[in-house]
Amino acid sequence: MSTTTARGVAKSPAAEGTPPVPRRRGVRGRTLNFWLFTGPFLTGLVIFVYVPIGWSAYLSFFDARYTVTPSEFIGFDNYTYMLTNDKFVESLVTFTVFAALVVPVTWALSLGLALLVNRIRFMQAFFRSVFFLPTAVSFVAASLIWKMSVFSGVRFGLANTVLGWFGVENIAWLADPNPPWYWLVIVTVRLWLQSGFYMILFLAALQNIPPELYEAAAIDGAKPGWQTFRYVTLPQLRATSTAVILLLLVAAYQAFDEFFNLLAKTTWGRPPLVELYYTALGENQDYGAGSAGAMILTLLICVVTLLQGRLMGFGRGEETK
Amino acid sequence: MRTRRTTTGSTGLYLATGIAAFLFLVPFYLIVRNALSTDAEITGENWKFFPTDIQWGNFTELFDDPTVPFGQSLWNSAVVGVLHTLGTLLVCSLAGYGLARIPYRHANKIFYAVLVTLMVPTAVTFVPSFVLVSSLGWVSTLRGLVIPGLFSGFTCFLFRQYFLGFPRELEEAARVDGLGYWGAYWRIVVPNSLNFFAAIATITFISGWNAFLWPLVIGQDQQAWTVQVALSSYMTNQTVNFHLIFMATAVSILPLVFVFLFLQRWLVQGVAQTGIKG
Numbered sequence: 001m002s003t004t005t006a007r008g009v010a011k012s013p014a015a016e017g018t019p020p021v022p023r024r025r026g027v028r029g030r031t032l033n034f035w036l037f038t039g040p041f042l043t044g045l046v047i048f049v050y051v052p053i054g055w056s057a058y059l060s061f062f063d064a065r066y067t068v069t070p071s072e073f074i075g076f077d078n079y080t081y082m083l084t085n086d087k088f089v090e091s092l093v094t095f096t097v098f099a100a101l102v103v104p105v106t107w108a109l110s111l112g113l114a115l116l117v118n119r120i121r122f123m124q125a126f127f128r129s130v131f132f133l134p135t136a137v138s139f140v141a142a143s144l145i146w147k148m149s150v151f152s153g154v155r156f157g158l159a160n161t162v163l164g165w166f167g168v169e170n171i172a173w174l175a176d177p178n179p180p181w182y183w184l185v186i187v188t189v190r191l192w193l194q195s196g197f198y199m200i201l202f203l204a205a206l207q208n209i210p211p212e213l214y215e216a217a218a219i220d221g222a223k224p225g226w227q228t229f230r231y232v233t234l235p236q237l238r239a240t241s242t243a244v245i246l247l248l249l250v251a252a253y254q255a256f257d258e259f260f261n262l263l264a265k266t267t268w269g270r271p272p273l274v275e276l277y278y279t280a281l282g283e284n285q286d287y288g289a290g291s292a293g294a295m296i297l298t299l300l301i302c303v304v305t306l307l308q309g310r311l312m313g314f315g316r317g318e319e320t321k
Numbered sequence: 322m323r324t325r326r327t328t329t330g331s332t333g334l335y336l337a338t339g340i341a342a343f344l345f346l347v348p349f350y351l352i353v354r355n356a357l358s359t360d361a362e363i364t365g366e367n368w369k370f371f372p373t374d375i376q377w378g379n380f381t382e383l384f385d386d387p388t389v390p391f392g393q394s395l396w397n398s399a400v401v402g403v404l405h406t407l408g409t410l411l412v413c414s415l416a417g418y419g420l421a422r423i424p425y426r427h428a429n430k431i432f433y434a435v436l437v438t439l440m441v442p443t444a445v446t447f448v449p450s451f452v453l454v455s456s457l458g459w460v461s462t463l464r465g466l467v468i469p470g471l472f473s474g475f476t477c478f479l480f481r482q483y484f485l486g487f488p489r490e491l492e493e494a495a496r497v498d499g500l501g502y503w504g505a506y507w508r509i510v511v512p513n514s515l516n517f518f519a520a521i522a523t524i525t526f527i528s529g530w531n532a533f534l535w536p537l538v539i540g541q542d543q544q545a546w547t548v549q550v551a552l553s554s555y556m557t558n559q560t561v562n563f564h565l566i567f568m569a570t571a572v573s574i575l576p577l578v579f580v581f582l583f584l585q586r587w588l589v590q591g592v593a594q595t596g597i598k599g
Contacts, residue, residue, distance in 0.1 A: 037419030044472035056449030136577040138531035254444040290448040
């Protein structure tokens with residue numbers, strides 16, 4: 001009963017279309033409330049996101065070894081040091097190779113799994129759970145399984161055991177960069193951990209495709225299978241595909257855990273964040289150079305995100321919601 | 322003709338799905354097998370599919386091992402995980418609501434200031450964050466592990482988007498009952514959004530439990546290690562005890578398997594929510 005009355009009052013012309021504003025409170029009351037709600041978050045955001053970035057920008061122009069309150073201004077020396085530093089440049093190459101491998105492979109596998117699970121009728125929930133389960137596992141735990149068991153370079157590693165049944169010699173998966181088998185290890189870890197996550201996104205999108213489209217395509221003579229997939233399913237998944245590729249790329253850019261753990265003590269296969277870790281927190285504790293590196297990476301990712309958003313029309317993909 | 326096609330088609334379908342599922346389960350099998358074997362069996366000449374004698378004693382041995390404070394690290398992870406989740410939900414949901422619903426002159430500018438932080442992944446700024454946190458004297462402390470991670474622009478953004486779609490009628494009813502923004506939020510909005518909160522909580526907890534880079538940077542002191550840092554230390558130890566390492570892995574994954582089994586509905590929902598990230 002009271003609800004009906006409430007609705008009636010709320011629909012008075014003055015309240016129409018305006019946000020629910022408590023009576024007897026003016027602009028000042030609203031401003032106060034706004035800060036009450038957002039204040040704690042914004043304070044934290046300034047202290048723990050904006051201040052560090054600002055401080056880091058400051059440090060990047062100083063000789064800041066073993067100290068975070070340096071006094072010697074050195075201009076762009078840290079930047080030129082990082083950009084001419086073979087290791088840092090190499091880490092950017094490592095990232096590029098990594099992204100070129102992991103992004104398309106994960107995209108294809110998660111889409112493939114989604115297509116399979118979507119078509120399956122029997123035990124669908126079971127299979128979906130199996131593919132999704134690794135999402136809960138950490139990169140550290142997965143790296144451990146891969147390094148100590150699946151791709152252990154010794155005789156009793158799983159891969160070497162299986163290859164041994166076919167008479168193949170033991171392979172040092174991680175300990176030898178020639179040939180670079182370590183990429184297989186690195187890429188499969190991430191594949192196992194992340195495919196389920198993206199499969200869920202693709203599944204949701206697949207279930208949103210109106211069935212009439214498939215009926216219409218069948219009437220128009222499209223053969224089930226590749227033709228239907230190519231001309232109906234794939235275009236309908238465009239927004240999700242774009243989002244997935246962007247997410248994969250940003251995630252690859254931040255790759256740290258598996259490289260750090262799988263390739264500890266090696267000099268190859270260091271992506272940018274691992275390189276920065278050793279620069280800033282390794283023997284030298286060079287916060288100046290580390291900060292300059294962080295600034296360069298931040299700038300790069302901003303440019304890439306913006307470019308990608310522009311090129312792929314991201315943001316227009318409202319259907320994914 | 323049509324039925325034959327579907328039968329062969331579905332045989333292939335189930336075969337492909339079955340093989341993929343088998344491959345996805347192999348790592349889990351390896352954890353269980355190794356965690357319950359002796360080192361002699363793991364490293365033996367011939368592959369043993371299952372341990373001859375299941376070694377439940379590996380579990381207690383793990384917690385008695387003096388080289389790595391595994392029990393302590395497990396406790397740290399639990400505390401960090403819970404505080405991280407509760408704190409993030411509280412701070413980010415309030416901000417999301419404020420941005421979505423309370424009219425304020427500069428609200429748009431402030432929202433853009435939040436959005437900008439989405440372009441810079443927090444992992445990339447770990448050096449500056451460490452600089453700040455270390456000058457606050459928070460290295461190897463609980464505060465240092467939890468507080469810097471609470472202010473997620475992305476979570477705030479998700480809450481804002483969610484509250485924009487929250488039915489206004491409910492809040493209007495609350496307003497007629499004389500509640501201000503604060504009262505309406507706690508009595509009407511939150512109780513009617515528990516599904517969304519649960520979904521975000523599940524995702525936040527998992528990512529907190531699995532986080533590695535920040536706990537590694539902050540946990541300089543063994544007593545402040547989280548379970549991920551402890552696991553990582555096993556890989557660089559001089560002596561390798563396979564059965565202990567895999568028992569540790571199994572124990573570290575177990576809480577998440579429970580989360581997964583009992584909260585899967587919210588987890589899937591959470592993934593679908595976070596997947597819209599832009």
